[in-house]
Amino acid sequence: MRQTLVLNASYEPLSTVTLRRAVVLVMQDKAVVESAHTGLRLRAASLEMPVPAVIRLSRYVRMPFRRQVPWTRRGVLARDGHRCAYCGGRATTVDHVVPRSRGGGDTWLNTVAACAPDNHRKADRTPEQAGMRLLRRPFEPTPADAMLATLGMPRSGGARGERAAAAVPA
Numbered sequence: 001m002r003q004t005l006v007l008n009a010s011y012e013p014l015s016t017v018t019l020r021r022a023v024v025l026v027m028q029d030k031a032v033v034e035s036a037h038t039g040l041r042l043r044a045a046s047l048e049m050p051v052p053a054v055i056r057l058s059r060y061v062r063m064p065f066r067r068q069v070p071w072t073r074r075g076v077l078a079r080d081g082h083r084c085a086y087c088g089g090r091a092t093t094v095d096h097v098v099p100r101s102r103g104g105g106d107t108w109l110n111t112v113a114a115c116a117p118d119n120h121r122k123a124d125r126t127p128e129q130a131g132m133r134l135l136r137r138p139f140e141p142t143p144a145d146a147m148l149a150t151l152g153m154p155r156s157g158g159a160r161g162e163r164a165a166a167a168v169p170a
């Protein structure tokens with residue numbers, strides 16, 4: 001199902017919602033379409049509108065500031081673009097750089113997306129012990145990075161992610 005980016009009235013990103021929810025918000029005049037998917041239109045008996053890619057709320061919604069994105073396997077795969085950190089192929093699993101059996105945890109800086117063959121080859125070892133090298137270092141995404149990753153868009157800036165990645169040994 002398509003995801004639609006929701007912007008606050010001040011144009012700051014808030015979240016993503018399903019296409020159905022986005023259409024309901026627009027039809028109730030709670031939001032306006034800022035950007036639509038080209039060539040796609042929704043048609044009903046009394047309505048025709050473009051398929052929204054980005055909507056903006058009509059009224060400002062006060063949101064608490066969130067500094068960190070909670071870690072999830074799905075989030076790691078989205079952060080890494082479903083690409084293996086070892087070979088660059090299609091990733092379907094999450095690998096712990098420092099294995100959990102050796103004290104590594106489920107954190108953004110200790111997990112990378114990996115294809116099943118590379119994950120099995122590395123097994124219960126560090127990349128150095130397995131003779132493998134990471135193509136890119138893991139980083140902790142900002143809330144905006146995570147939101148863009150769920151939409152399949154490239155992350156906004158490298159400065160924050162690169163600083164966080166520099167703290168982890170390769």
